Amino acid sequence: xxxxxxxxxxxxxxxxxxxxxxxxxxxxxxxxxxxxxxxxxxxxxxxxxxxxxxxxxxxxxxxxxxxxxxxxxxxxxxxxxxxxxxxxxxxxxxxxxxxxxxxxxxxxxxxxxxxxxxxxxxxxxxxxxxxxxxxxxxxxxxxxxxxxxxxxxxxxxxxxxxxxxxxxxxxxxxxxxxxxxxxxxxxxxxxxxxxxxxxxxxxxxxxxxxxxxxxxxxxxxxxxxxxxxxxxxxxxxxxxxxxxxxxxxxxxxxxxxxxxx
Amino acid sequence: xxxxxxxxxxxxxxxxxxxxxxxxxxxxxxxxxxxxxxxxxxxxxxxxxxxxxxxxxxxxxxxxxxxxxxxxxxxxxxxxxxxxxxxxxxxxxxxxxxxxxxxxxxxxxxxxxxxxxxxxxxxxxxxxxxxxxxxxxxxxxxxxxxxxxxxxxxxxxxxxxxxxxxxxxxxxxxxxxxxxxxxxxxxxxxxxxxxxxxxxxxxxxxxxxxxxxxxxxxxxxxxxxxxxxxxxxxxxxxxxxxxxxxxxxxxxxxxxxxxxx
DNA sequence: GTTGTCGTGTTATCATACAACCCTGATTGA
DNA sequence: TCAATCAGGGTTGTATGATAACACGACAAC
Numbered sequence: 001x002x003x004x005x006x007x008x009x010x011x012x013x014x015x016x017x018x019x020x021x022x023x024x025x026x027x028x029x030x031x032x033x034x035x036x037x038x039x040x041x042x043x044x045x046x047x048x049x050x051x052x053x054x055x056x057x058x059x060x061x062x063x064x065x066x067x068x069x070x071x072x073x074x075x076x077x078x079x080x081x082x083x084x085x086x087x088x089x090x091x092x093x094x095x096x097x098x099x100x101x102x103x104x105x106x107x108x109x110x111x112x113x114x115x116x117x118x119x120x121x122x123x124x125x126x127x128x129x130x131x132x133x134x135x136x137x138x139x140x141x142x143x144x145x146x147x148x149x150x151x152x153x154x155x156x157x158x159x160x161x162x163x164x165x166x167x168x169x170x171x172x173x174x175x176x177x178x179x180x181x182x183x184x185x186x187x188x189x190x191x192x193x194x195x196x197x198x199x200x201x202x203x204x205x206x207x208x209x210x211x212x213x214x215x216x217x218x219x220x221x222x223x224x225x226x227x228x229x230x231x232x233x234x235x236x237x238x239x240x241x242x243x244x245x246x247x248x249x250x251x252x253x254x255x256x257x258x259x260x261x
Numbered sequence: 262x263x264x265x266x267x268x269x270x271x272x273x274x275x276x277x278x279x280x281x282x283x284x285x286x287x288x289x290x291x292x293x294x295x296x297x298x299x300x301x302x303x304x305x306x307x308x309x310x311x312x313x314x315x316x317x318x319x320x321x322x323x324x325x326x327x328x329x330x331x332x333x334x335x336x337x338x339x340x341x342x343x344x345x346x347x348x349x350x351x352x353x354x355x356x357x358x359x360x361x362x363x364x365x366x367x368x369x370x371x372x373x374x375x376x377x378x379x380x381x382x383x384x385x386x387x388x389x390x391x392x393x394x395x396x397x398x399x400x401x402x403x404x405x406x407x408x409x410x411x412x413x414x415x416x417x418x419x420x421x422x423x424x425x426x427x428x429x430x431x432x433x434x435x436x437x438x439x440x441x442x443x444x445x446x447x448x449x450x451x452x453x454x455x456x457x458x459x460x461x462x463x464x465x466x467x468x469x470x471x472x473x474x475x476x477x478x479x480x481x482x483x484x485x486x487x488x489x490x491x492x493x494x495x496x497x498x499x500x501x502x503x504x505x506x507x508x509x510x511x512x513x514x515x516x517x518x519x520x521x522x
Numbered sequence: 523g524t525t526g527t528c529g530t531g532t533t534a535t536c537a538t539a540c541a542a543c544c545c546t547g548a549t550t551g552a
Numbered sequence: 553t554c555a556a557t558c559a560g561g562g563t564t565g566t567a568t569g570a571t572a573a574c575a576c577g578a579c580a581a582c
Contacts, residue, residue: 015535039564052536058564059317071563071565073545084349086430086433087347108373165359165365165366168349171342276566300531316533332574333532333573334576335532528577531575535573539568541564541566546561547558547559550556552553552556
């Protein structure tokens with residue numbers, strides 16, 4: 001049998017632990033917005049670490065907008081809406097259903113992005129998409145290079161909207177989806193899939209090239225449905241069309257298996 | 262005249278400056294993924310700060326997934342896609358066009374969310390929306406309470422999709438939009454606006470209540486168009502309907518004024 | 523060739539000290 | 553009485569030095 005040695009839990013820095021601990025206090029309401037945190041010294045002693053570690057934790061929370069601090073006064077819990085970062089922690093990602101939910105969000109974004117891209121794309125955007133497609137053609141299905149170009153294609157589409165936030169959000173969500181897939185560990189490959197996937201991408205590109213917004217979003221919808229079934233998401237409905245009151249089939253089956261330790 | 266004192270410029274901690282500096286090096290490609298950063302000591306001397314400050318900066322970048330470090334080896338630039346957080350810094354927010362772009366993204370999300378919510382809402386969701394609407398009715402237009410309930414309504418809609426990520430993303434984007442509005446400082450109030458806005462919300466709620474996905478997204482589209490014009494975004498087209506190849510009017514006029522220090 | 527050991531360089535953590543700043547309350551002066 | 557000023561303690565921000573944990577290459581021992 002092959003040893004299943006993992007990256008091992010290279011201890012996540014004390015400051016990370018402290019930050020998570022405080023973060024949890026906030027998330028669970030034991031520390032409400034406006035509350036003052038204990039002093040750094042107090043935190044240091046209660047956690048049994050040096051003040052320095054506490055400061056690194058606080059620096060982190062501050063950069064996330066969860067708390068704010070003022071010299072001479074103290075540190076305070078910020079309003080929840082003040083969070084300057086959007087983060088999806090790894091734990092959440094592994095919960096059943098989160099995969100499906102993330103995929104749905106991604107679909108929602110992509111379908112509309114495709115339509116927008118079709119109306120705004122520049123020649124450079126088209127070139128970027130074609131280059132990514134070429135990269136996929138030469139790389140083996142599922143390889144790192146393949147995935148990279150796959151993501152690159154979708155990013156190129158997003159950037160064709162001429163709205164930088166589209167790409168930013170899409171890449172972020174897509175990466176979470178990918179992580180979620182990896183965590184679930186239920187991917188299987190075949191040559192068929194490569195051809196199918198490529199074909200779907202080509203249809204998207206063709207529609208965008210033609211400036212056909214409707215066609216682009218339809219092609220994207222098909223692609224996402226295909227992708228969903230390829231990664232074992234039953235149904236593959238991504239609820240992409242606001243016009244059609246999608247019947248909501250409730251499926252309990254969800255990502256269950258995950259890579260064991 | 263009322264003084265326009267800003268939060269500024271409450272010294273952006275040295276660690277923040279260092280973090281931004283390193284971050285910029287990465288963003289501009291002078292530090293590529295895989296590259297090793299200078300040692301903490303070296304960074305400390307080049308920046309002219311203590312090693313402690315450098316460590317806080319690194320802790321922050323690490324939490325953002327921009328770099329990773331290992332005891333005994335050093336700190337390295339992470340892959341761009343490894344960013345575990347999505348962040349929109351304040352500088353970017355003030356750039357011309359970012360307001361419009363953010364608004365567009367928000368619209369894209371909300372319109373589809375409204376449709377989904379109409380098909381999936383539970384009684385509790387409806388109650389939450391009605392409560393938020395009540396809050397808006399009793400609060401003066403534009404007040405903190407009003408804004409809070411406004412956001413609360415939209416969040417309730419998002420949560421009615423039964424997909425937690427929807428709410429998370431929407432709130433995040435909406436808050437950025439709000440900040441952007443504040444930064445631009447071009448909001449004006451009137452009693453008319455309060456009535457109009459409330460009416461728009463009520464129509465959204467009615468459609469969701471009725472399970473009318475199409476109507477909900479249409480009502481949301483109207484609401485967003487109205488909101489856009491109320492905050493001085495000309496056109497008000499939020500490119501919400503993938504079916505209609507939205508004509509892309511290019512407007513140069515954008516956020517110019519900003520609160521002077 | 524493999525293993526064990528050591529030395530060097532780096533990060534992780536600790537401990538202490540001082541500066542900058544806020545807040546409060548007492549003192550002072552009118 | 554009232555306001556301004558000032559002193560002191562408490563807190564965060566920064567600096568400095570030291571130690572532990574770890575990675576890695578060099579080198580000797582077997």
